[in-house]
Amino acid sequence: MTDSAPDGGTAVATKSSIFDGVPEEPGSAKPDSILTVDNLRRSFGGLVAVDVDHLEIQRGVITALIGPNGAGKTTFFNLLTTFDRPDSGTVLFDGEEVTGTPPHKLANKGMVRTFQLTKALSKLTTIENMKLGAGHQRGESIWRGLIPPLWKSQEAEIEARAEALLERFQLAHMRDEFAGTMSGGQRKLLEMARALMTDPKVVMLDEPMAGVNPALTQSLLGHVKSLRDEGISVVFVEHDMDVVRDISDWVVVMAEGQVIAEGPHSSIGSNQRVIDAYLGTHHDSALDFTEDLLGGE
């Protein structure tokens, strides 16, 4: 058990009261939904990759999106972040319809995403990577860019903010190194720190722990929890059940493009539809997370 995680029950307990009275069923209404999905459908040829009738994602908590391979998680994720367009249906972000909004506009509205295959910008230094994340930069206009006095003061503010974040993510020593020289885990940290430079309301993490060594996993988990403690909503796709159990306040399970179950991680494992989705329909024992049945993709 290299991935053994400490009992995350205490951290979760502080937020679980939000979900008191929320029915543990697909599409249940949440007290304060930051992302609301209605009749979202996306097909590739004859294959319906995503077909979600209704889903609400609660503000200020960590929501995990899980499901067996081919469940449509990544496609759903791309639809939520508008990197892909749905055939039909709507996504409301903070009460505003964002379906069809270009991804860069969504980032400026406060939704930022990371990628399954980390996108550290190799030939930019760590600090340049970070500064790129800041929104509404005066020097990003071609004309003003020519005249440094017009953007230098803002650049200094951005740099200070970037340095503070690098410190927090233990990357300060890499400040002036090319991001391409970083290890896989450091790149994940950089991507998360860079996402925070956009000042987001929602952070969408696509398999944040994929390819990260166990020692760094704990540190990354701590950072994800600290996002929630700052009031940022977190949605993440993950395969590792230890991770899901450790940090998620709420779990959404997808299978064959649909949301088949919702609830806290403690009850998801014994949900018959989830067991059927992961193990096939002719199985009758409860799913045991500790045996890591669902992990190890």
Next chain:
Amino acid sequence: MMFALDMGRVMQETMTQAFGPQAVVFAMAAIGLNIHFGYTGLLNFGHIGFLAAGAYGTAIAITSWSINPLLSIGVGIIFALILALMLGVPTLRLRADYLAIVTIAAAEILRLLARSTALRGVTRGAEGLNEWAGGFQNANPFTGIFEFGPFRYLPMQMAIVVFGWLAVIIVSILVWLLMRSPWGRVLKAIREDEDAARALGKNAYWFKMQALMLGGAVAGFAGFIQAVDKATVQPDTFVPPITFFFWTALILGGAARVFSPVVGAILFWFIIVFSESFLSELVADGTIPDSILASTEVSNVRFLIMGILLMTLMVFRPQGIFGDREEMALDDR
């Protein structure tokens, strides 16, 4: 027998051309290509089209619309900007390779249009536009032939050498300023990973469009310089191989460095003219017998030499003269 060679003449020809009007044109064109490819990662294989737009824009403004020569330069640049827009709108939303395909085709379409009979009234077909450069020649402050050290220029060439290199330096400084601004940072981010830039709130499409237009405008200016140097605009000077000579100059210097296109352009002409001049001498005085290399074949061999040198460079110094090998190697991880 080697001592019979007139090395003085070889060096004069070489140095004169390495810093001459054609090197100015190449430096300016390569700066534009550096903005496209070096900083933004746009694969532009039709760069000569922007020069054609700039050259024809200038000449047409004078011949057809009788515009003041100084303002005609602006028309040339506007032609290049329009070309950039026309290329960018359909292709910049697509993968990088589409721009490469469209640019190479567009440059040829432009050349064939210019030499077509349909546009004869404006472009004068294959014969090209002549007798429009008088305004520039009259404004030339230089008279007589200029000789200093190994350099030797005619008055008009001298004007292009002086004002052209000055313009190259000014444009280089502007590029340097831009590339260290947040604007330049976004371009480099797009070059590395467009989706990452979009996820961080950058309108990748618009930034790529701006880069395409800026590089196109610089290349349009290069086209104007070439037109004034030759005092004529002919469609068949804008053939596809020239685009790849610009690429050669850029890669010699090393992409994504401010002065690499300038040094690359000088080096390109140094190598081309030196090989031709030196080989001609050797053939002429019989050191190389006619059976091995005839004097008429020398001009082809110079490109062969350039190719070998470029390959050698790619093996031993793939980052170019100015590039950083470690930075280059980051791709391989």
